[in-house]
Amino acid sequence: MKQLPGYADLTKRLRFSPEQGRIWRDSERCVLLSQSALTTLRSQLVVQLGLARARRLFWDMGFAEGARCAVEAKELRPDRGFLEAFAVGPRPCADRVWLDEIETLDSDSASGHFHGSFVVHDSIEAAVHLATDGVSADSVCWLQTGFASGFASSFAGQPIVMREIECQGMGDGACLLHAKPEAEWPELDDVEKSVPPQMLANSQADRHEFVPGVSAGYHAVRNMIERAAGTDASLLFLGETGVGKEVFAKMAHRASLRKDAPFVALNCAAIPEGLIEAELFGVAKGAYTGAVASRPGRFELAHGGTLFLDEISMLSPLAQSKVLRVIQEGEFARDGDTRTTRVDVRLLAASNIDLETAMEAGHFRADLFFRLATLPIQVPPLRHRREDIPGLMEHFRAKYARRHRREVAGFTARSINALLMHEYPGNVRELERMVERAVLLVNDREAIDLRHLFLGSDRMRIRAGLALTNDGRVSGAEVGKEQDQSISHLVGLLRQKGEGLKAVESRIVEAALEAARGNVAQAARDLGLTRRQLASRLEKIGR
Numbered sequence: 001m002k003q004l005p006g007y008a009d010l011t012k013r014l015r016f017s018p019e020q021g022r023i024w025r026d027s028e029r030c031v032l033l034s035q036s037a038l039t040t041l042r043s044q045l046v047v048q049l050g051l052a053r054a055r056r057l058f059w060d061m062g063f064a065e066g067a068r069c070a071v072e073a074k075e076l077r078p079d080r081g082f083l084e085a086f087a088v089g090p091r092p093c094a095d096r097v098w099l100d101e102i103e104t105l106d107s108d109s110a111s112g113h114f115h116g117s118f119v120v121h122d123s124i125e126a127a128v129h130l131a132t133d134g135v136s137a138d139s140v141c142w143l144q145t146g147f148a149s150g151f152a153s154s155f156a157g158q159p160i161v162m163r164e165i166e167c168q169g170m171g172d173g174a175c176l177l178h179a180k181p182e183a184e185w186p187e188l189d190d191v192e193k194s195v196p197p198q199m200l201a202n203s204q205a206d207r208h209e210f211v212p213g214v215s216a217g218y219h220a221v222r223n224m225i226e227r228a229a230g231t232d233a234s235l236l237f238l239g240e241t242g243v244g245k246e247v248f249a250k251m252a253h254r255a256s257l258r259k260d261a262p263f264v265a266l267n268c269a270a271i272p273e274g275l276i277e278a279e280l281f282g283v284a285k286g287a288y289t290g291a292v293a294s295r296p297g298r299f300e301l302a303h304g305g306t307l308f309l310d311e312i313s314m315l316s317p318l319a320q321s322k323v324l325r326v327i328q329e330g331e332f333a334r335d336g337d338t339r340t341t342r343v344d345v346r347l348l349a350a351s352n353i354d355l356e357t358a359m360e361a362g363h364f365r366a367d368l369f370f371r372l373a374t375l376p377i378q379v380p381p382l383r384h385r386r387e388d389i390p391g392l393m394e395h396f397r398a399k400y401a402r403r404h405r406r407e408v409a410g411f412t413a414r415s416i417n418a419l420l421m422h423e424y425p426g427n428v429r430e431l432e433r434m435v436e437r438a439v440l441l442v443n444d445r446e447a448i449d450l451r452h453l454f455l456g457s458d459r460m461r462i463r464a465g466l467a468l469t470n471d472g473r474v475s476g477a478e479v480g481k482e483q484d485q486s487i488s489h490l491v492g493l494l495r496q497k498g499e500g501l502k503a504v505e506s507r508i509v510e511a512a513l514e515a516a517r518g519n520v521a522q523a524a525r526d527l528g529l530t531r532r533q534l535a536s537r538l539e540k541i542g543r
């Protein structure tokens with residue numbers, strides 16, 4: 001039996017706020033589920049869905065959580081050995097313990113070898129089952145085996161199935177789990193067979209890039225992508241800038257039959273109009289002065305795979321007609337070439353402007369629009385899917401702490417609240433930028449606070465939109481109250497002193513100039529004026 005390391009690094013991630021009735025693990029809210037609540041939930045699901053579906057539901061839920069936990073485990077103990085990092089997963093949250101002892105663990109990532117046996121004493125699921133249904137003929141720890149399988153699969157980067165060989169719910173003294181790669185079990189049941197490939201994909205290759213969301217908006221997008229997964233249908237991602245359209249396009253590629261072929265992306269807005277066709281279709285040697293060698297375009301590079309055209313509305317009319325031809329006929333000619341080339345490419349596109357309006361205004365070809373918009377997918381802005389914010393915050397904190405070699409002790413409670421309430425006109429990109437900047441500003445081993453997140457113009461916005469209550473919570477409603485109060489105070493002063501609006505305006509302008517230490521451009525920015533507008537006001541008041 002292996003000696004497991006201590007868990008101080010895990011326990012300090014849990015925070016309790018009795019006043020607010022909240023529990024957090026890092027920046028994520030958690031719930032405490034009592035044994036009696038779990039008993040009710042489990043028996044209700046069995047009654048309503050049947051045993052097989054209830055088991056599958058618990059197993060899938062456990063699997064997803066285990067896969068996510070494995071990512072955290074590696075991040076939490078990046079420099080420790082395999083065993084120490086592996087031992088993190090089971091413990092992060094009360095009542096989610098699946099592992100008491102690692103009996104054996106033998107793994108080799110190069111060859112894919114992964115064998116282990118693990119012991120759990122005191123399984124809550126076994127206790128629940130014994131209390132309601134007595135001793136079972138089959139293993140009963142569904143959440144636990146799902147979690148363990150998700151954790152091990154994500155950790156090992158391949159489907160690993162953990163099965164209970166002995167289970168307290170079957171009358172054994174403890175639960176004994178065996179782990180093996182999926183393919184090495186002689187037979188798998190329906191639940192075990194269904195290691196969700198997407199969860200696995202999310203947790204391995206993209207673990208440093210992609211955060212699966214939890215909001216309804218995120219799931220609606222994911223469902224659309226999954227519906228089209230087995231097809232070559234074009235998808236058109238629509239939504240504000242920074243919502244993650246490219247990230248979802250990559251997800252669509254990974255979920256498709258083309259996942260092992262290239263994913264090639266091109267931002268049409270980033271290429272000057274005259275060069276876009278060469279970029280898309282390639283160039284033949286001698287096509288123009290300087291074309292000393294032939295080179296393939298993005299369509300050829302994406303052959304067999306997926307081409308993602310971001311900001312497609314920026315394509316010139318000629319490029320639009322050529323793209324349409326490739327979609328319809330699967331062929332094109334390189335710039336300066338007469339021979340046509342055939343390609344097999346799935347096209348995904350994105351736009352942050354309304355393509356229908358662009359089409360009606362004659363800027364975008366209707367036939368291309370209808371070809372692309374077979375399945376339009378609207379990605380909601382971050383402010384409409386706030387439940388995704390905690391996962392993203394934590395992901396960016398870990399990502400940039402790693403990149404900039406900083407040790408950042410999470411977020412303060414008030415900064416978490418502020419991030420949850422912010423409006424994010426720049427969506428996920430804005431959140432990412434704020435967290436990266438905060439990681440750079442915060443002192444080592446300190447937690448990110450408001451002052452690290454909101455600077456300059458952001459601070460103006462947070463002042464206008466959010467207020468902090470005494471216990472560090474942010475409340476939008478109280479902002480209004482606070483602003484109303486200061487405005488009434490100002491009106492009171494006006495009345496007392498008999499000053500007119502002009503005089504007050506002059507005093508505000510002077511105060512802003514003073515706060516900006518005489519820097520006119522800064523004062524203008526703070527007041528929401530142009531430099532010229534402020535200069536003219538200053539001139540009028542004789543400054």
Ligand SMILES: Nc1ncnc2c1ncn2[C@@H]1O[C@H](COP(=O)(O)OP(=O)(O)OP(=O)(O)O)[C@@H](O)[C@H]1O
Nearest residue numbers: 209210211240241242243244245246247352428429
């Ligand atoms: N679910 C996510 N997990 C991790 N990072 C994300 C996620 N969604 C978005 N991002 C990050 O947010 C940033 C913006 O995402 P992306 O480029 O996909 O947005 P977009 O909608 O295509 O933006 P634009 O319209 O400006 O091209 C990127 O840095 C991306 O990595």
